[in-house]
Amino acid sequence: MVSASLAVVLLAAVVGMGVAALVWLHRDRPGAGPLAAFVVAASLWAVAHGLELAVPGVVLMERLLQIQLTLSVVIPVAWLVTVLEYTGHPHWLTRRRVALLLVEPAVFVTLVWSNAAHRLVWRGGSVVTSAETSTLVPVWGLTRWGHLAYMLVLILAGGALLIRTMLRTTDRFQGQVLALLAAITVPTVGHSVHALDLVPARFDPTSLGYVVSGVVLSGALLRGQLLDVAPVTRDLGQEAVFTEMDDAVVIVDEAGRIVDVNDAATALFSADPAALSGRELAAELPDLAETVPEAGERAQTETRLEHDGAVRYYDVRITPLYRSYGVVSGHLVSLRDVTDRRQREQRIDVLNRLLRHDIRNEMNVVRGNADLLADSVDPAERDRIDRIVRTVDGIVDRSNKIGRVSEALERERAEPVRLPELLGTVVAEARNRYPRADVTLDCPDACWVDGSPALSLAFEELLDNAVEHSDGAPNVDIAVSVRNEGVVVRVSDDGPGIADHERDVILAGEETPLQHGSGVGLWLVKWVVRNVGGTLSFVDGPGTTVEIELPAATGPSTVDDRSAGEPPRDGSTATDSVTDDSAADGSPTV
Known part of the structure; x- marks a missing residue:
């Protein structure tokens, strides 16, 4: 009868393959492809370990061990690629960097399958039998420890990137990040504990860790929260808005240093946009720097900036930027060019004054002279004088009417x-x-x-x-x-x-x-x-x-x-x- 330990390991394989199938159904989502590879490799690892517990003979056990070690190289690389895509950094994966990532796995796999010639991965081992199961306990060499360190570095790098994302995102995405962190932490800790022999065990508990991983991933998938909506979509949308919006936007840190500017804001600066990061805003645009309030305060004002000999007027809105726990990390300074609007308002004010005052006064002069002429002209021309008077009265009436409405709308x-x-x-x-x-x-x-x-x-x-x-x-x-x-x-x-x-x-x-x-x-x-x-x-x-x-x-x-x-x-x-x-x-x- 198969032992309980063998049953648990095989169950891990079944659950893992089921999770892999679910993830593959969402392969169009950010990170779904490498995550599916991650879960498939983990599941096959569990299958190989389960077979190792059931088969007799040292030679066959060594072959299954080689398969497990080969599958182990997929886990950290697939995990890091998953995190990079999920958090919106796929551009980091250039061909050169991917090649560098795969150097260690390729070397390690080569050494695993040629271990009989050099004994760098394991130097020998013993078979431990318990009830109906037996397992090979190897004596690991230096290469194996180096590979374990490499795995931990890649997994920790992905975890650090997820934690950074969690601190900068909303509650909904924080739950997704925690699910991913839990899914990798449990098997990694189990694998490390077994490799360092911190807890005596007759079989590798990594498979059990992946059972827990499968449960976490399955729960996240069934709730539709892990891959249906990813923070990368929101980040890409925010980046597109920031880059393409017509308003000039300048991001400064709490010390007043320039962090980033969008394309519309580059015209405000004399320096190359790529060289602006880290410079003092007060040194580049002192008039704009004076509008930035104390940390954590909002402001709305108007300022004028001179660039290339031209003066432009801007409506300035300043919004504080917060990190976790309400810590202010800087300000977002948004500038809307209102020069044309300001000029239109000035023209309207002038025209309004002309219509309401100057033209009205001049029309009164015309009417007065027309009244004086009415008594001295020939009666046959009187109709012309009356038409002039009616026309003038109409213009004055419109002027008075517009003036009354304008005054009413301004003070109402x-x-x-x-x-x-x-x-x-x-x-x-x-x-x-x-x-x-x-x-x-x-x-x-x-x-x-x-x-x-x-x-x-x-x-x-x-x-x-x-x-x-x-x-x-x-x-x-x-x-x-x-x-x-x-x-x-x-x-x-x-x-x-x-x-x-x-x-x-x-x-x-x-x-x-x-x-x-x-x-x-x-x-x-x-x-x-x-x-x-x-x-x-x-x-x-x-x-x-x-x-x-x-x-x-x-x-x-x-x-x-x-x-x-x-x-x-x-x-x-x-x-x-x-x-x-x-x-x-x-x-x-x-």
């Missing part, structure tokens, strides 16, 4: 706005300006939106457009409804409608030389609505219908307002909606 703050009150004021003012217009408002009492006082300017502009572009007595209806989590305000009129190209320009959000609007009114409406988080759209149909959807808000918990739910003092009752209609004589009513 988002706040809950009670829509019935805001719209009621806008409607009342519109009736005062246009007595011939029939303006109605239908809005629920308890209706609040996230907005700002600038909304009144947007609705005022819509009413002005509806009235001014109407041929006769205009009818304008404002209807408010609650839809999902928003409030929809629909402004409808019976005018000629808005041309399709005007709608397209507003909805597209940009004007082109071939497609542009005729005014700024709808642009101002869109800017105000978008600024408070709303949307603007047009509804097909007769006349013009503009639909504005605003985010709903919750009003104050207590509102000292009759329309907010408090009964009127005259004894009347508040209704669920407010409807404003013009009186029969045209006077405004609210």
Whole structure:
């Protein structure tokens, strides 16, 4: 009957081959190929050792020992290659380095199979028999100890690389790294203990170590965590982002020395990028170095850098870099070139000043002179003077309108706005300006939106457009409804409608030389609505219908307002909606 020790060793071989099959199914993953070779070699090693326990005769045992020693050279090399691929360093495996790695295994295997001629691997041995098993106990030579040392060096090198990766990665990948470390540590320790004869044993416990390895690897594979997602993928992605991003990025250590720069940042430095590593940032770019805060602090600022006689402006964001246990290892300095944006802002400021002040003042001069000429020109030319005055008034009106909206957008703050009150004021003012217009408002009492006082300017502009572009007595209806989590305000009129190209320009959000609007009114409406988080759209149909959807808000918990739910003092009752209609004589009513 086969002994328990032989059964355990053969079980190690079976489990190892099963693990090898699972790993081979994932051979497209980083490190799967050499890991499969590792597990196959380990399993065959276990098979050879199991046969050594069962066969009689010293000669046959020596042949099986030679097979085991030959398979042992695969383990450390396959392990190191697995780790290099898994951690994203396959480029290290150049042909020259691979050849150097294989020199010792090739020499050792040659000496193993020619040992009878020189006795450098083992000098002899004895057969130890126990129950139904027997094993060969060799007397090892110097070459065997050298090979064992070489195995340990390669395994420790891979372990050190894994530990480095574990300290720099996330919790998920740390579990993967621990699985790999455990898978190699157990059999290596067992092999070393047996080789040094630290624990007396009648058979090599390395096979038992690989049983444990197989269990660890199988568990990792069945959970889908070992090879499905490897840190190399994340590292390669981060490296690609760092290298190819348009923003300049400089990495400095805690002492302010340059660690790395991406391609976009190389233009900032006069020195060769390859020579920047280790140099002081303060010596290369002193203005940028002044923006770097104390270790562990974040910062966002703007700076100007001069290079090759040109001055560029940058938005600088500085993020601390942490190692394990919260230790700060440096800072990541990201620079976004905002020179063009800064120049555009300057041009806009100048144009805004010209439109809001200079042109308006000059148009007032033109209008004043036109009024003076009106009394002295021939009556037949009076129409020309009136046209000049109307044109000037239109330019001044647009300037005032843009100025009001710009000032409102610059100083506004988002706040809950009670829509019935805001719209009621806008409607009342519109009736005062246009007595011939029939303006109605239908809005629920308890209706609040996230907005700002600038909304009144947007609705005022819509009413002005509806009235001014109407041929006769205009009818304008404002209807408010609650839809999902928003409030929809629909402004409808019976005018000629808005041309399709005007709608397209507003909805597209940009004007082109071939497609542009005729005014700024709808642009101002869109800017105000978008600024408070709303949307603007047009509804097909007769006349013009503009639909504005605003985010709903919750009003104050207590509102000292009759329309907010408090009964009127005259004894009347508040209704669920407010409807404003013009009186029969045209006077405004609210």
